[in-house]
Amino acid sequence: MKLIPGLVKGLAVTGATVVRTVFPKRGLRTLIPAPSKGADTVQYPHVKEAPPTRARGVIALHEGNCTACMLCARECPDWCIYIEGHKEKAPPRRPGGKPRLVNKLDRFDIDYALCMFCGICVEVCPFEALFWSPEYEFSEPRIADLLHDKSRLSEWMETVPDFEDYETGSVAKKLKVPPT
Amino acid sequence: MTAVLEIAPFAILADLAYWQVTSIRAIAGLAAVLLVAGTLVYVHLFKLVSFMQSRLGPMEAGPYGSLQLLAETGKFLQKEDIIPRRADRFVFCTAPFVVLVSTFLLVVVLPAGPDAWFISNDLGIYLAMAVSSVSVIGILMAGWGSASKYSLIGGLRATGQLIAYELPLLLAVVGVVIQAETMNLQSIVLTQAEGEIFGWSGIGNPFILTQFLGFAIFMIALQAELTQTPFDMPVAESELVTGYMTEYSGLRFLLFFIGEFATAGVFSAIAAVLFLGGWYIPGLDAGSELFNVIGPLVLVGKVVLLSLLIFWFRFTFPRFREDQLQKLAWKYLIPLSLANIFVTAVLKVLW
Numbered sequence: 001m002k003l004i005p006g007l008v009k010g011l012a013v014t015g016a017t018v019v020r021t022v023f024p025k026r027g028l029r030t031l032i033p034a035p036s037k038g039a040d041t042v043q044y045p046h047v048k049e050a051p052p053t054r055a056r057g058v059i060a061l062h063e064g065n066c067t068a069c070m071l072c073a074r075e076c077p078d079w080c081i082y083i084e085g086h087k088e089k090a091p092p093r094r095p096g097g098k099p100r101l102v103n104k105l106d107r108f109d110i111d112y113a114l115c116m117f118c119g120i121c122v123e124v125c126p127f128e129a130l131f132w133s134p135e136y137e138f139s140e141p142r143i144a145d146l147l148h149d150k151s152r153l154s155e156w157m158e159t160v161p162d163f164e165d166y167e168t169g170s171v172a173k174k175l176k177v178p179p180t
Numbered sequence: 181m182t183a184v185l186e187i188a189p190f191a192i193l194a195d196l197a198y199w200q201v202t203s204i205r206a207i208a209g210l211a212a213v214l215l216v217a218g219t220l221v222y223v224h225l226f227k228l229v230s231f232m233q234s235r236l237g238p239m240e241a242g243p244y245g246s247l248q249l250l251a252e253t254g255k256f257l258q259k260e261d262i263i264p265r266r267a268d269r270f271v272f273c274t275a276p277f278v279v280l281v282s283t284f285l286l287v288v289v290l291p292a293g294p295d296a297w298f299i300s301n302d303l304g305i306y307l308a309m310a311v312s313s314v315s316v317i318g319i320l321m322a323g324w325g326s327a328s329k330y331s332l333i334g335g336l337r338a339t340g341q342l343i344a345y346e347l348p349l350l351l352a353v354v355g356v357v358i359q360a361e362t363m364n365l366q367s368i369v370l371t372q373a374e375g376e377i378f379g380w381s382g383i384g385n386p387f388i389l390t391q392f393l394g395f396a397i398f399m400i401a402l403q404a405e406l407t408q409t410p411f412d413m414p415v416a417e418s419e420l421v422t423g424y425m426t427e428y429s430g431l432r433f434l435l436f437f438i439g440e441f442a443t444a445g446v447f448s449a450i451a452a453v454l455f456l457g458g459w460y461i462p463g464l465d466a467g468s469e470l471f472n473v474i475g476p477l478v479l480v481g482k483v484v485l486l487s488l489l490i491f492w493f494r495f496t497f498p499r500f501r502e503d504q505l506q507k508l509a510w511k512y513l514i515p516l517s518l519a520n521i522f523v524t525a526v527l528k529v530l531w
Binding site: 022 | 231
């Protein structure tokens with residue numbers, strides 16, 4: 001018997017949500033049912049909501065910063081990053097110095113059919129070469145097309161939003177992204 | 181047992197051959213079950229529930245998603261019909277049909293107008309209650325035949341639950357039967373239409389007024405009989421995948437799905453006949469020919485109202501525990517319904 005007020009309250013909650021959805025408050029026209037105005041959701045393919053700027057949509061690669069150090073590939077829980085590279089002679093930094101050996105990137109693929117969007121690769125990259133982009137519409141009819149190669153991953157760089165300061169007063173942490 | 185079984189309701193049907201009457205009746209029965217089930221799925225399962233969650237539900241197939249059910253049916257028909265290797269093939273394959281047959285047999289006793297009925301049987305509600313238990317066998321067959329532990333546990337849970345709640349369902353009906361002095365559903369409707377409340381016959385005497393306790397018990401037991409959510413342990417998806425339906429796919433899963441909502445519709449219709457006056461609405465004479473046309477619509481309207489209650493409960497309350505379920509049936513509902521019968525009988529004799 002003492003359960004009954006709780007049961008009624010539960011019914012009132014769902015009932016009130018129905019009323020709020022079907023008859024949203026809009027003055028005199030409240031009595032006209034308009035569920036498409038009262039619903040909290042949007043009809044996705046017709047209306048698109050902008051994702052938050054720091055949403056984890058897709059991972060972008062800034063190719064110039066990558067040194068093929070393999071940290072991301074090794075930390076990846078799904079082993080969905082494939083990296084190949086070779087060493088190359090580069091001119092010395094200062095005149096008169098020794099020529100340097102740098103790692104050149106040959107292949108950098110992320111298999112989004114395997115990726116679980118944990119972001120460990122982005123966190124672990126010591127050279128600021130991987131970024132989150134809020135883009136999310138990259139589904140493919142064929143599963144093999146979900147393997148994004150170096151150029152495709154670099155294209156996502158254009159969609160990476162500018163870094164915003166964490167809060168006012170904090171030391172601005174600007175990302176060091178030199179032009180490629 | 182002198183059950184009168186009249187065959188042909190309308191005068192024009194009396195001239196037709198037996199097979200013609202039978203096929204007309206079969207088509208009408210299919211329409212009565214499937215159209216109502218489709219309406220309930222669209223209005224309640226797709227739309228009402230979406231509104232409860234502040235979303236729109238299906239909107240793409242047809243205007244406001246009204247053809248969504250056709251699309252779903254097409255999808256299910258295309259799917260592969262998988263039978264587990266170790267399943268008992270015959271039992272596995274026939275189980276959904278057994279469940280569906282009990283639903284289709286239920287609709288037979290329902291009157292939808294003074295002349296619009298399938299059979300007029302003095303056993304009426306007794307027949308309906310007996311036939312409705314057949315679905316337990318289908319569910320147990322599905323649970324046993326699937327050769328899966330989830331299905332087996334789901335089937336056993338369903339059986340225990342359906343048997344426990346059949347009792348309050350039946351006992352709640354007894355009060356109505358005592359008051360109406362008949363088990364014929366048509367006569368129950370007429371009794372309510374011609375009844376009067378303390379001499380005032382404005383709205384007849386729908387038994388929900390005098391038998392409100394019976395109505396409440398009937399609706400709770402109905403919720404459990406349909407394995408709708410506060411009582412959905414047999415298909416508890418967080419524990420048993422989908423219970424006895426786990427191994428089913430394609431057409432056979434669709435049959436279970438239709439069976440679930442068709443049974444909801446037919447049982448709501450029985451509740452409407454028993455407690456809300458069936459096809460009768462106040463304002464017209466109960467013998468009026470007009471009721472053959474608007475009677476079915478009135479009945480469907482009452483079905484939609486009653487199943488709104490069922491789905492409202494379904495999408496508001498979380499699931500009971502198995503022991504709470506049995507406690508509710510045996511410790512509260514059955515004693516209450518027995519007391520209801522006792523009081524009804526005493527008042528019937530006194531009046």
